[in-house]
Amino acid sequence: MSKGQPVRNLHKHVVDELGQRIVGGLFAPGASLPREEALAESMVVSRTALREAMKVLGAKGLIETRQKTGSRVRDKQHWNQLDADVLNWRCAAMPTDDFIAQLVEMREIVEPAAAASAARNRDRSQLARINAAYKAMAAAADLDAWVAADFEFHEAVLTATNNELLQSLFHVIATALQTFFQLSARKAKDFKYSLPLHFEVSDAIRLRRPDAAREAMRHMVTDSGSLMQARKTRRVTAA
Amino acid sequence: MSKGQPVRNLHKHVVDELGQRIVGGLFAPGASLPREEALAESMVVSRTALREAMKVLGAKGLIETRQKTGSRVRDKQHWNQLDADVLNWRCAAMPTDDFIAQLVEMREIVEPAAAASAARNRDRSQLARINAAYKAMAAAADLDAWVAADFEFHEAVLTATNNELLQSLFHVIATALQTFFQLSARKAKDFKYSLPLHFEVSDAIRLRRPDAAREAMRHMVTDSGSLMQARKTRRVTAA
DNA sequence: AAAAGTCATTTGTACTACAAATGATCCGTC
DNA sequence: GACGGATCATTTGTAGTACAAATGACTTTT
Secondary structure (H helix, E strand, O other): OOOOOOOOOHHHHHHHHHHHHHHHOOOOOOOEOOOHHHHHHHOOOOHHHHHHHHHHHHHOOOEEEEOOOEEEEOOHHHOOOOOHHHHHHHHHOOOOHHHHHHHHHHHHHHHHHHHHHHHHHOOHHHHHHHHHHHHHHHHOOOHHHHHHHHHHHHHHHHHHOOOHHHHHHHHHHHHHHOOOOOOOOOOHHHOOOOHHHHHHHHHHHHOOOHHHHHHHHHHHHHHHHHHHHHHHHHHHHHO | OOOOOOOOOHHHHHHHHHHHHHHHOOOOOOOEOOOHHHHHHHOOOOHHHHHHHHHHHHHOOOEEEEOOOEEEEOOHHHOOOOOHHHHHHHHHOOOOHHHHHHHHHHHHHHHHHHHHHHHHHOOHHHHHHHHHHHHHHHHOOOHHHHHHHHHHHHHHHHHHOOOHHHHHHHHHHHHHHOOOOOOOOOOHHHOOOOHHHHHHHHHHHHOOOHHHHHHHHHHHHHHHHHHHHHHHHHHHHHO
16 A cells, blocks of 8 residues: 555555545544445445445554444554554654654664574574675665665565564564665765674674674664664755 | 454454464465355355455455456465464464464563663653552552553553554564463462562663663563463463 | 457446444333 | 433445456467
8 A cells, every 4th residue: 555556446545545544633533434425425436445445444443333323533552553554654644753763763673683583593594695685785886786785684684583573573664664764775975884784793693693693783773773863854854 | 353252243254264264274375265256155245245354354465356366365474464363363373382482582572672662761650650550560469460460560661662663562462472371470379479570670760771671671571481481382282 | 370359257346225233312101 | 300211313234236347368360
């Protein structure tokens, strides 16, 4: 959802539209949504399509529906905050500094922990993938190649944890963060700045040293985090 | 979903049924599901109800639907692993030791980080709530009261992080873990065993010492984690 | 044999009709 | 007049039909 293209599925479009309105605050928690028939008419879709969308929104914890009463927006605490769509809607809806800080904090928690876990659990092929990504970073001729290899590096580390939940969490957070800035991107002239840090991480994972891996990754993430902070401020200031 | 009672909503029942089948492996990733009409008939519901369920499963990343081709189960990597339902289905479907270990690892990552964050970000009222929970634990006369206060303590800490994503993540993981064992539960005779550890956590949060809070929480969690491990083994052995 | 067009199958959307639930209302009783 | 219960009206829940749209499979043409 939320990813370009003139949505082919009608109900997905409705999900997206209503999701944005709810997360964006147009429908406040506790507020009642219009009747299905009216809502369907206002969105120019059949009640069938609208209902399919409503069920999806219900599954994401955004709304609660009862007969006779209708649908009401649930309290934020019930939302599936880690759902990719919900996260995207929050990113789209005038993200507050606070929310971005939360995302950054999540990354600062997840990635070092993942590096440590990878150092403990990685197998040979997973290590090879990490090293390959590192070499690709070292060999990157331009910023695009660097960014691609960088992403592959992080993904390889996450895969090496052998923890699907951790992978899923990282994926969701990284995707959301990319809404605001390229992951660890830097100005073109010194885009290889963090290469030594990446080496430290991969080396610690190779040597199966969880603590060293965690620390190296922590340095890396807090470093790029402070940079993101700077960019965010600029962005928000400009907005 | 998955929570007792003869499901009132038909489509929710279908979601649950199909979700369990998919996550449980009856429908393997890559496999095609029967046509909507056939599937609806086999589950004794209308195509309308079935479709509402399919949309929900699609939103959870379990299936992918295209015209003419039908619906197929997506690869595990696309599943919303952090969705409460998906997690419950995994818990229900003969959980492997591996999966439980993943849940425990997540908790070991999240809770110490949360304690540190709470030490940084808590406000006065949030600290008061944590202290109140601690006092309730200290005053607990029986195991039930202890467990309730214990849960409140952890929830209070998570709330004090002021990070909704972190709260959401903890909630999902804690709920899933409770499928297997009471959070930090102990034998009746020494159920207050971990009270000093809880004091350390609350005190570090009071003093705004993130590192101390993280360490104290880490002790607590790894401690109860090893206990869980023991219980899990027993459980799996018994099964 | 390759390309283009046709067909058949399956999902997508719309619409209608009625069932079920439930808040609101009205009525009767005390 | 107040309370309790039956009735009503409204809104979602489910079923079923009909057709549109997409697309893989097949057939025809060159």
